Amino acid sequence: MSVLPLNENELRNQAPALFTEEPHYDVSDKYHFVSTIDVISEIKSLNWYPVSVEQSSVKDEDKEGYQRHLVRFRHFDDLLNPQENAVELLLFNSHDRSTAFSISAGIYRFVCSNGLVIAESVFESYKIKHIGDRYNDIQTAIDKITSFKPQLQHKINSFESITLSQAEQESFARSSLPLRFEKHLEVDIKDLLVPHRDEDIKDDLYTTLNVIQENLLRGNISGVNNVTGRKFTSREITSIGKDVDVNQGLWDIAERIASIKQPEMALAA
Numbered sequence: 043m044s045v046l047p048l049n050e051n052e053l054r055n056q057a058p059a060l061f062t063e064e065p066h067y068d069v070s071d072k073y074h075f076v077s078t079i080d081v082i083s084e085i086k087s088l089n090w091y092p093v094s095v096e097q098s099s100v101k102d103e104d105k106e107g108y109q110r111h112l113v114r115f116r117h118f119d120d121l122l123n124p125q126e127n128a129v130e131l132l133l134f135n136s137h138d139r140s141t142a143f144s145i146s147a148g149i150y151r152f153v154c155s156n157g158l159v160i161a162e163s164v165f166e167s168y169k170i171k172h173i174g175d176r177y178n179d180i181q182t183a184i185d186k187i188t189s190f191k192p193q194l195q196h197k198i199n200s201f202e203s204i205t206l207s208q209a210e211q212e213s214f215a216r217s218s219l220p221l222r223f224e225k226h227l228e229v230d231i232k233d234l235l236v237p238h239r240d241e242d243i244k245d246d247l248y249t250t251l252n253v254i255q256e257n258l259l260r261g262n263i264s265g266v267n268n269v270t271g272r273k274f275t276s277r278e279i280t281s282i283g284k285d286v287d288v289n290q291g292l293w294d295i296a297e298r299i300a301s302i303k304q305p306e307m308a309l310a311a
Contacts, residue, residue, distance in 0.1 A: 045121065047091035053082070057097040059111045065137045076143055078135050081180060082113060088184050090115035090131050093150075094157070098282050108137040112282050114148065114157060117188070127151050127198055129191045131184065132159065134282075141283075145183040147190060148289075149198065151252055153241045158255065159289035160194070201248035201296060204303045211235055211250050214295060221291040222258045222276070229265035229276075234258065247303070251296045258288050 053060055060082065065075045082092055097111040115131040130148040134141055149158040206214065215231040223229060234257045235250070237243050242253050257263060261278040279285050 045093055045116070045124070047093055047116075047121065048095060053079070053092060053095055053113075057095040057111050057113075059097045059107050059109055059137065060095065060113070062107050062137050065108070068138065075137065076135070078111065078113070078133075078137075081133065081135075081143075084180055085115055085131070085133070085184065088181060089118040090184060091118065091121060093121075093130075096282060099280070110134070110136040110141040110282055114150070116150070117191075124152065126153065127195070129187070129194050130157070131187050145180070145187070147187050147194065149194070153239070157289075158252070158293065159286050160293055198248055200304065201251065201300060202246050204247040204300055206245050206247055206250055206299070206303075208245075210299070211245065214250055214299060215254055217295050218254050218258065218292055221288045222279075223265070226267060226269045227265055227274070228268055229263050233263050247296055247299060251292055255289065255292050258292075259285060 048056070060078045063077065086092070092113050093116045094114045095112065098109045100106050100109050111134075113133040115133065116128055117131075120128040128150045130150050132146040132148045133144075134146070135143045147160045149160065151158070212231055212235070215234040218234065219229065219231065234254050236257065237249075237253050238256060242249055244250075259279045261276040263276040264273065265276070266273055279288065
């Protein structure tokens with residue numbers, strides 16, 4: 043269950059955009075460039091270490107090296123003593139104005155290697171300005187996520203304590219469909235509830251959230267296009283933006299379910 047931080051060579055091989063040293067030529071003169079790899083070094087100095095990285099594919103080759111990228115960090119304590127779930131720091135950036143420089147909160151679930159992204163209704167993304175005292179901005183954001191860790195772990199425990207009936211699980215799956223499928227694409231919601239490991243054969247809210255998330259993201263869900271009548275099979279989501287939208291949408295649905303099943307939890311939040 044242990045994991046080692048990525049070294050500089052691994053970062054460079056997996057996401058060269060992290061090392062870009064100037065903005066795309068198409069940005070305005072008002073744009074103030076911030077080097078992602080410099081920020082990674084600053085975050086590491088605050089005891090958060092990069093454990094995974096990805097960058098978006100580009101249709102326009104001219105944007106290669108400037109595209110959106112995501113770096114996930116884990117705290118030194120969680121690397122030293124890994125638990126079932128780890129709170130992560132998510133850094134988003136691009137060098138072509140396509141993505142705001144921001145830090146968000148996430149959860150890594152070791153049993154399925156799923157990386158959740160917390161909805162902004164729970165933890166608001168902290169935007170890092172391209173001007174001003176960048177180090178203080180970053181330190182403030184990291185301090186905020188660090189202080190939020192116990193609250194987030196309590197949230198996970200609360201979700202795990204909420205049992206869902208089969209009908210409620212299906213309602214969760216049905217509510218999640220618009221996050222991935224357009225209205226004319228019909229799928230069997232029960233396919234979204236199929237677990238892929240014994241550890242996920244449970245009926246609690248947190249496990250249901252993770253099972254649906256995995257099925258939406260990994261694809262291989264069959265359905266019918268009601269406009270053309272053709273059958274289709276969903277593909278794995280590889281877009282950083284779509285991945286985040288699905289994750290945050292699922293977390294929002296889980297929050298609404300929790301507020302119905304345990305109103306006192308919503309009042310305490």
